[in-house]
Amino acid sequence: MSHAQFFLFGLAALAFSACVAETSLASEPIKIGFAGSLSGDLAPYGLPPLKAVQLVVKEINARGGIQGRPVELLVEDDACKPELATNSATKLVAGGVKAVIGHICSGPTKAALPIYQAAKVLVISPSATSSLLNRDGEYPFFFRTIAADDVQAAAQVDFALQTLKAGKIAVLHDKGDYGKGLAEFAKSLIERSGKAQVVLFEGITPGAVDYSAVVQKIKRSGAEAVLFGGYHPEASKLVGQMRQKRLATPFVSDDGVKNDTFIKVAGKDAEGVYATGPADASDNSVTKAYQEKFRQAEGTNPGAFFDNAVAAALALTNAIAKAGSTDPEAMARILHSEEVATPFGPIKFDAKGEPVGIGVTLYQARDGQFVQVR
């Protein structure tokens, strides 16, 4: 390739990229993004939210879109890894999205947020619970439709102190971002309450082949309740081995555990396990409608964070419609001020982007399903 040829090639490439960049039309689709773990071992947490968002978008497009403009969904997989999340985020931003539903895990959300904030893209996460994410309102375009870790830990600690009346509590976690964050909140809340003492605070190794040493340690500590922060695979192993070693201590865990897979895997050991999760929405008409649509499309029950993602999609599309534009400031104003009907009832968002109206409720596994504890 001679110099002249190379120069021509470069020019052609430049012209091409300029063409692709901006073609503005009135009925141009409104682009929103979805990013989350769609592959790898955390895919079961990312796929149901994607289905939820797709359902809502399909429905809106069937009604003729938002103010005549169809909604286009751009989907990105971050496999729940921070380094991939920044790539997904730049790809979505480069693709021209105005708002993103995601990410699923807290770590990737932390990595991706600066990119979205710089591009003024509004973000609603259906499942990232890390309390550090809202930055006390420092990120004005971050919202979520799930209660943050500190709220959840407070509910667990409250339950352990008030209802179980435990004086000695063992707090365990899976050494992960989510689990350890939750456990640390729980620990400091218990210590501050002064009503109970934390007799054991330890991380267990995820994927280990045997937890009996930790179980013996729990037994020796004389704990009257075990609080566990983490996901269901470790929780079911831990509970299983506790019961195997004849340790009937109440087991209180989080919304990483409150799902059907835990009950399926832990089997009879699951009975009696407590777990916190978003308020029971099964009687809500919106919930019923979307769950039914999911069942018609897929033939199975929707999985984790489905309702939260429906709520996020409804809140977002409502904000676009009410604001009449995809201007982030206008959308954020609507999200803060106007309630929208979601699977959790009417919700809006406080100044830090935390949901108002999605509380935390305590559930107990009874006869193969989680039921609300009164």
Add this chain to the structure above:
Amino acid sequence: MKNLPMPTGKDIRHALLTGLWFMFLTFPLLVIKVDPAEQSVTWRWANLVWVGGVSAAVALACRLLAAYRAARVERLRRLPDQTAPQPKLPLLFRPERLLPLGTLAMLFFLAFPLVFSTYQVNIMTTALMYVILGLGLNIVVGFAGLLDLGYVAFYAVGAYTYGLLHLHFNLGFWIALPIGGLLGALFGILLGFPVLRLRGDYLAIVTLGFGEIIRLVLENWGAFSQGPSGIADIPRPGLFGLDMTLDQSLVYQYYLTVAMALATVFVVNRLRHSRIGRAWFALREDEIACQAMGIDKTAIKLTAFALGAAWAGMAGVLFAAKTTFINPASFTFLESAIILCIVVLGGMGSIAGVVLAALILMLLPEYLRALAEYRMLVFGAVLVVMMIVRPRGLMSPPRQTYSPSR
């Protein structure tokens, strides 16, 4: 391809048997699917037919290819002119090709952000970071022949150097970069000392253990490293305090990584021909002979660990600056394995090969996205096939010879 041999009856029988064997092999996992909770079984017979057909076809193709190759070798051998074919240097090693090829590659990398979207640039930045990592590990594994399965530890050291320096002392990227390199080297020596006596696979497992220890400490020592919740908001590299938009900053970072990668190529290439480099090669080929030649084994082993780790440390700083968020989950054993794959696939000790392998292995999963869930399956298969087709790597460097006087 002319003279393609016709399949004989034996070939067909072999193919059918292979097909049958794979049908047997995959039967329980691919055909039966049980739901233990529901007590129901799904039989997926269609999969069995597919497996049988595809594996028989592949087996037949492989056999025919082998037969064709054998026939060609035979023909060449029978040729009247019995001059042994001159061993040709691979395309990229011929000296007259080096300059134009290098220039072309340079132009490609320089023009890349002008032609492609920010997203593509971002992916390329990641790939280039692995070029640096691959070249660094190449010093330890490729040059000195010390199998290191915990290389990612130094990458983590670099990333956390920047993260923590920023968090506690608000230091910037440009100060963290050399410190990251230095700390990487320091940890390299720290690892090097205890493993001086170990050989081969014992060395491998200790380095693996070292890598895990670093990650576990970062994960559990919350007071020091903020544990699994990681360090967020690490600033991207600055340019004389200029305000940059996100796009500009990403492109700037891309060029920065290109420059770093170039510097790495330059330094590693110089190292290879230096006194130390030749000592490493001697060590790799025969430890005892190397010692007998009067080379200080301890010193050159430690230099290999230190220099290799220094690049990983700097790459770690780049990584922290690029993702702006780090946590220990990014530094698992699998990462070490991937970097090792880059080195071996490239051809141990070959610089051009390692660069090529890093680009292929890091860009492959991105462009395999079309395969969706089959992506990693294909990735694993590609690793195996590439190793079988080219066991010495993409470019195994010709043995360097030095003439006695210049």
Add this chain to the structure above:
Amino acid sequence: MEYFLELLFSGLTRGAIYALIALGYTMVYGIIGLINFAHGEMYMIGAFTALIVSSVLSIYGLPLPAILVLAALAAAIWAGAYGFTVERLAYRPLRDAPRLAPLISAIGMSIFLQNYVLLAQTSDFVPFPSLVPEFAFLEPYGAIVDSSGLTILAVSTLVMTALTLLIKFTRTGKAMRATAQDRKMALLVGINVDRIISLTFVTGSALAAVGGLLIASHIGQINFAIGFIAGIKAFTAAVLGGIGSIPGAVLGSFVLGLTEAFATGYVSSDYEDVFAFSLLVLILIFRPAGLLGKAATEKV
């Protein structure tokens, strides 16, 4: 004292679990000097095969002992077949290649097999039935000793003894030792080296599969990724004991298991793996060829 006994048993259980996988690692390493990263996947495939077979059989209403035996047999057969195939496809063509080529091939195989099971079965965790019956005589000691742990202990001791005898006294065992010592010489004295290597892979994989069944039945759940983590631990144990040595693999596994259990019990499980790996580094510094490995003196 009771706490000590509890931890001791828990450490022994862990050690026995590692031993079942480490034995195959060490056999393969002994014979062709390859760190077979895909070995953990054999354990995973064995567990999945056992799950599938036992579920199908239990739907047809077979009694538990029959299910246990048939599932173990099926797991061993199929994992053996996978081991055989993997060796033929991914390692045999590389037998004379540079040392690291088969290692990368093994890593590729491991990634491939994990994703194969993920696609063929599921990415989710699935419950594994407890196939090992509860022993009534253990009832009084239930808080310390559980029957699945005890079974794993017994099986791993049995397997180790059987393997040692096999290798010491049978013709095949002798051929294995000869192949391990010098492949070329073995070939010259008329040993079918290819067959012996295949046999080693099949035995090692079948052992891992039986381990997969027992371990899965102990912890009650499996998914496609269990092989990798367990495999790395087992590999560590094999090296700790002196890789290539069968009693060494078992000893290394127990040392590792006990270290982890006591570290958890008396210090903190936060750092159990740090203790395990630090112990490994320490032992290798003072005994560079592992606990029972022979330090090879190199002749020039």
